[in-house]
Amino acid sequence: MPASSIRQPRTPKKPKKIKPPDVIIPANIDWQTDDTGNRVPVSGEFGDVYFSHADGLAESRYVFLQHNQLSERLANLVPQQCFTIAELGFGTGLNLLALWQLWRQLRATYPELVTSRLHLITTEKHPIALNDLTQILALWGQRAPELADLIEQLLAAYPPLITGCHRLNFNDDNLTVDIWLGDAADSLASLDSETALKRPYIDAWFLDGFAPACNESLWAESIFAQIQRLSRVGTTAATYSCAGIVKRALQDSGFEINKVKGFGRKREMLAAVMLDETSLKEAALGKATSDSNTKYSSRITTDNNANNLFITTDTPRHTIVIGAGVSGLLSAWTLANRGLQVTIVDKAAPLAGASGNPRALLAPNMTPIHHVYEHLHTIGYLYSSRFYRYLNTLAASNNSAPVFEPTGTLDLLVKTNIGTQQIADYPNEMATTLSAEQASDMSGLKTQQLADHLHLPQSGLINPQALKKIILAHPLITFQQLQVTKINETETNVCISGLHNDSHERDCLITIEADSVVICAAYESHGLDSRIVDCSTIRGQLSWFTPTAEQSAKLPKLPLKYSGYCAPFIGQTGDGDINNIEEGQQQFLVGASFVDADKDISIRSDENQQNRDKLIADIPELDSILPTDTSLWQARAGIRTQTLDYHPLIGRLAGSKRLWTLSAVGAKGYAIAPICAETIADMMLGCFTPLSAIMLARLSPNRARLHKSP
Known part of the structure; x- marks a missing residue:
């Protein structure tokens, strides 16, 4: 790429503000029976099935993998190239599993794909709760045992149902999955295409929302405006739907559509490719021959090869x-x-x-x-x-x-900051309030006022x-x-x-x-x-000491957040490389001081005392347990940097x-x-x-x- 075509960074323009999102409402799952007697999940919100009664996995492979020509296009990637797919409607994750399996097979067949990457960006307004998804995918684990390992990894990485982007990296397979939870139009509008050295584009679309008659919002003009913004010549799209609203929207967005045989009972489906203006005019004037399928295929292959050349020159x-x-x-x-x-x-x-x-x-x-x-x-x-x-x-x-x-953490400060009512909508796996009795049992604290404090079960020590x-x-x-x-x-x-x-x-x-x-x-x-x-600098000193067996039995059992933080830990191999900590030795850390505009990192005994005083002020019952002579504590000072x-x-x-x-x-x-x-x-x-x-x-x-x- 010529140097002149590299976009220079500039003072960023303020992007259009997206309305504050609603709290995520998980999908309401109903059940039907398919053609072979297997249970099929149905959306309670939209009254439509998540996948075909005939065979959902085969449908995913036929509609989205085959008609985006992914086997051929992915096999043709060059080292370090990233191929990006966007999906409307994550649903049960079946499209991801089918795609993931194909990607694994291709990487095993073509060693040159070792540094190539696959990136799936998927949206979902009503994600399926983990318990329901586990039940649904367990059925597929039985019907398609080859997916069992992938299902296990997906469920282990499945995020809390909170608005925004959740990145899942499956590093062993060079696969990145970004699950954007919330309104699809807002999610697509949030995708930035201006700050990268080379502008990113979507290479293929999985248009897999519920039928337009059931969920018009996922086929709205605002959605297709984003599809057009994020695509380039050669970008493909596939959908099971042949509804007129879908055909017209794709054509208006610069795609040539191709009606092909549908899957199962579906008579037809759509495959599409974005064309340049000249090709679009030819298609509109009827200059495409009866061999339009061949032309459609060659356009995809040619454009993919052009993108390969684009990648190799500047990566x-x-x-x-x-x-x-x-x-x-x-x-x-x-x-x-x-x-x-x-x-x-x-x-x-x-x-x-x-x-x-x-x-x-x-x-x-x-x-x-x-x-x-x-x-x-x-x-x-x-x-x-x-x-x-x-x-x-x-x-x-x-x-x-x-x-x-993964110790979990008890947050004693949250009521000071925002109040428990404001976080009541958080999923329990991320944050939940505890009764005073539960918090006391978990922390070991006896006299501290602990009612309605926050437990953070996924937190811990690095x-x-x-x-x-x-x-x-x-x-x-x-x-x-x-x-x-x-x-x-x-x-x-x-x-x-x-x-x-x-x-x-x-x-x-x-x-x-x-x-x-x-x-x-x-x-x-x-x-x-x-x-x-x-930037401004802030000195911070962290303190720790080796407690006696009696002290260890009375100190908090897990990390606590207050106006500072404290935590018990045991020395591991490597802790002695920089800090004087023996392997297997019980330690208790307390931190940390904040001193503005100070770059001196020498240890100060008075800051050890400050760390102790701050802990005692917030949790008085620890005064009789912590050593009083902080001059014997170990410490480490560092300089924080902030704008x-x-x-x-x-x-x-x-x-x-x-x-x-x-x-x-x-x-x-x-x-x-x-x-x-x-x-x-x-x-x-x-x-x-x-x-x-x-x-x-x-x-x-x-x-x-x-x-x-x-």
């Missing part, structure tokens, strides 16, 4: 990540999982800064459920809880310490050293100790230069070249590139083609860095992100509110 192969804190490590991991070679550089060891605490608490900052779709911390927490559990499976396979300990070990073991990631002093971007690459301290304690100048650079250097990012706003509006910086720097940043994650790095890393990887590689256009504008490093003249 980065090697990226440098500056900074080995949590943002840098997770950016490197995400890019490496997309097939890029990544070099992490830092003046110190990985996690030597603010990200290197012995444990980090992963728990959401609760917000009223009507605001969740625009609340980065909640969006990040939902993704992170799945992500860290996946890393646990990798750790277990290597006999390593787990990255995530082990940063275990996380570091897994990330640095990735075969495409290398670490280089380097104090970067210069970044030089040219038309064809980026070179960084800096000082490396060799084995003889001598500084030597090193230069590294790459296709792109991601700056994740916290408050030092501004010094590397002045286009990154100079004036408290949002991190994610995106490409203004006027640049190859320089990006993910920085200023503040005190919430372990909760939001995984989803932010996914987002920046998507923008770098021309894919749709899991964050809405509104959110991306709010997080842009070029946003106007941060660059106003004083």
